[in-house]
Amino acid sequence: MSTARRLRLPDIAYGGDYNPEQWPEEVWAEDMRLMREAGVTMVSVGIFSWALLEPSEGVYDFTRMDRIMDLLHDHGIAADLATPTAAPPAWFFAAHPEALPVDRDGRRLWPGSRQTFCPSSPAYREAALRIAGAVAARYADHPALAMWHVHNEYGCHNPACYCDTSAAAFRVWLRARYADDLDGLNHAWGTTFWSQWYGDWDQILPPRATAAPPNPTHRLDWRRFCSDALLSLCTAEREVLLRAAPDVPATTNLMVLRTFDALDYWRWAPELDVLSNDHYLMSDDPEAELDIALSGDLMRSLAGGPWFLMEHSTGAVNWQPVNRAKGPGEMRRNALAHVARGADGVAFFQWRAARAGAEQWHSAMLPHAGTDSRIWRDVVGLGADLKALAEVRDSTVDARVAVVWDWDARWALELPSQPSGELRYQDLVRDWYTPLWRAGVAVDFVRPDDPRLDRYALVLVPSLYLVTEAAAAGLARFTARGGTLAVGFHSGMVDENAHVHPGGHPGAFREVLGVVTDELFPLLPGERLGLVGDVPAGATADLWSERIRLAGARSVATYADGPLAGLPAVTRHRHGDGTAWYLATRPDPETLAALLHRIREEARVAPEHPVPEGIEVVRRRGEEAHYLFLIDHGGKGADVAAEGVELLTGTPVAGVVTVPPGGVAVIREPC
Numbered sequence: 001m002s003t004a005r006r007l008r009l010p011d012i013a014y015g016g017d018y019n020p021e022q023w024p025e026e027v028w029a030e031d032m033r034l035m036r037e038a039g040v041t042m043v044s045v046g047i048f049s050w051a052l053l054e055p056s057e058g059v060y061d062f063t064r065m066d067r068i069m070d071l072l073h074d075h076g077i078a079a080d081l082a083t084p085t086a087a088p089p090a091w092f093f094a095a096h097p098e099a100l101p102v103d104r105d106g107r108r109l110w111p112g113s114r115q116t117f118c119p120s121s122p123a124y125r126e127a128a129l130r131i132a133g134a135v136a137a138r139y140a141d142h143p144a145l146a147m148w149h150v151h152n153e154y155g156c157h158n159p160a161c162y163c164d165t166s167a168a169a170f171r172v173w174l175r176a177r178y179a180d181d182l183d184g185l186n187h188a189w190g191t192t193f194w195s196q197w198y199g200d201w202d203q204i205l206p207p208r209a210t211a212a213p214p215n216p217t218h219r220l221d222w223r224r225f226c227s228d229a230l231l232s233l234c235t236a237e238r239e240v241l242l243r244a245a246p247d248v249p250a251t252t253n254l255m256v257l258r259t260f261d262a263l264d265y266w267r268w269a270p271e272l273d274v275l276s277n278d279h280y281l282m283s284d285d286p287e288a289e290l291d292i293a294l295s296g297d298l299m300r301s302l303a304g305g306p307w308f309l310m311e312h313s314t315g316a317v318n319w320q321p322v323n324r325a326k327g328p329g330e331m332r333r334n335a336l337a338h339v340a341r342g343a344d345g346v347a348f349f350q351w352r353a354a355r356a357g358a359e360q361w362h363s364a365m366l367p368h369a370g371t372d373s374r375i376w377r378d379v380v381g382l383g384a385d386l387k388a389l390a391e392v393r394d395s396t397v398d399a400r401v402a403v404v405w406d407w408d409a410r411w412a413l414e415l416p417s418q419p420s421g422e423l424r425y426q427d428l429v430r431d432w433y434t435p436l437w438r439a440g441v442a443v444d445f446v447r448p449d450d451p452r453l454d455r456y457a458l459v460l461v462p463s464l465y466l467v468t469e470a471a472a473a474g475l476a477r478f479t480a481r482g483g484t485l486a487v488g489f490h491s492g493m494v495d496e497n498a499h500v501h502p503g504g505h506p507g508a509f510r511e512v513l514g515v516v517t518d519e520l521f522p523l524l525p526g527e528r529l530g531l532v533g534d535v536p537a538g539a540t541a542d543l544w545s546e547r548i549r550l551a552g553a554r555s556v557a558t559y560a561d562g563p564l565a566g567l568p569a570v571t572r573h574r575h576g577d578g579t580a581w582y583l584a585t586r587p588d589p590e591t592l593a594a595l596l597h598r599i600r601e602e603a604r605v606a607p608e609h610p611v612p613e614g615i616e617v618v619r620r621r622g623e624e625a626h627y628l629f630l631i632d633h634g635g636k637g638a639d640v641a642a643e644g645v646e647l648l649t650g651t652p653v654a655g656v657v658t659v660p661p662g663g664v665a666v667i668r669e670p671c
Helices: 025-038 063-074 090-095 122-139 164-177 182-189 216-244 265-271 288-303 330-340 374-388 407-413 425-439 469-480 507-513 589-602
Strands: 013-018 042-045 078-082 145-149 276-278 307-311 343-348 401-404 443-446 458-461 484-488 515-520 528-533 540-542 546-550 554-559 568-575 578-583 615-621 625-632 638-646 651-659 664-670
Touching: 013 025, 013 307, 013 374, 025 063, 025 374, 042 063, 042 145, 042 343, 063 078, 063 122, 090 122, 122 216, 164 216, 182 216, 216 265, 216 407, 265 288, 288 307, 288 330, 288 425, 288 443, 307 330, 330 343, 330 374, 330 615, 330 625, 330 664, 401 425, 407 425, 425 443, 425 589, 458 469, 458 589, 469 484, 469 507, 469 568, 469 578, 484 507, 484 589, 507 515, 507 568, 507 578, 515 568, 528 568, 546 568, 578 589, 625 638, 625 651, 651 664
Parallel strands: 013 042, 013 343, 042 078, 078 145, 276 307, 307 343, 401 443, 401 458, 458 484, 484 578
Antiparallel strands: 515 546, 528 540, 528 554, 554 568, 568 578, 615 625, 625 664, 638 651, 638 664
């Protein structure tokens, strides 16, 4: 990412996807008037306009987009201009049916939606780069252009294609990964098992549907390849745009949210000038505000600072089994919670609700009901809020706790034939994140091989089933130098090739944790075990247990019943100048919170600011001031100790600020 190519807007950007091609041109003037009323400063345009910009191969029509770009500039609204490559037009598939994707069962998918292309298709790449180049040449110098928007939600609907073209591309990728050493691949994949040995590169196929469980390393390398295949498309488009406009930043909207795991964003982040995220709440999540916080912290960590919320919703979405509308004040709380965790731009899908198409029941800034609606009034109010928070821009969050996050480990943990099919990486991380969020403790997410772990006092590893030797050594060094490390069960079990470490579990972490496990005892759904020792009375655990032998560590809690009764479930070990904890089971939420509270206090990590229960607290730190965000999710409101100026109202705060029920307060504090 180039520090020279930054999004240069004076305030926190505000807007959404703008699709004027869906409406008669006489509506556009009303759009401009209402955008100004709402405080909109930037919109994304052109995302799904390929068929209109290039109505037939090599024939371009920019007349409509010219008028849109000019109209935005005339009304002081910046353009986040997209390459329209997420939705190839009908003529492309008529000419290149081989570019349609194939699923694991060998079925060719048909056009009629979006992202219906094979990521490895040469025809698609050529056409995508051609239209990207045409858009870049046309608008590189347009005064409305503030940022390039590459594609849209890479991998949302086509994270993998299993066709023969993809198979050939996969083999090219494998030859590069294994330095053209087929024996090396056979060793890495363990192909002596089930007679899977390959004698020629051309024998290797994608992990298509099989009669029995597939080779896990084959599947893992496939996930890595699929992420890289889409990344190569993104970087190729970005280079086209960069050549035309060297000073204009480029982004693509990532999807750091609970339901998406297709791409390794640690690999994507360095390739983008601005990191953007699309985040949507799940209607079945009773504490969706937790997911907002977790995704926001992860986005800020990927970006290394402020980031951009490219899409979220004013109300209901249209793609869940039941699409819940947001309650009073919820949209405002959602948006400002993202800002609290580093978002310097807030945008929605979309500006005006669509009358037709697959997303006609998706909420928008300007709903079907028009301006006489709660959503519209909330949209106008949020625009005023963001204007009042303009000075928060460029500040960030300073954390002393790091949570290790790794897509390789996530993919490997959720492969078939694990000791338990109930393990879900995101859930395990969220279990540990939740008590930190409730306590108001600032958190960064880090790669397992992050070379700068020493900037943290506490590193948490809720789940790291797969870990490289170098990453494990780095975590051990962090501990030996005086850090506090806490590791969750079933971590350190396999290397980067998903090969089990011999000699007992938890494999790569045995020495730093001071324990050896010789057998795993995953628990059945609904099965619970009691815990006794230095844990709250009535403590229980579920999901997982294992037979531990202490090898330097001491027991903190043991199993009260079951086949492992009396054996350690939670341990603590002095390693060098630091301390390493191991949680060999999943404690109930109250017990886990108590353990993490003790671990955090041992590491001398305090909450960001004392607040009553139900208040989310985050502090963004700037060069000239700090900004204390207080968000009431409990609906009761609260008085919180504070000093400074409440920015949303402009009111001085001397000692106490009142957070309204379901409301938000943001206090500028002196440094």
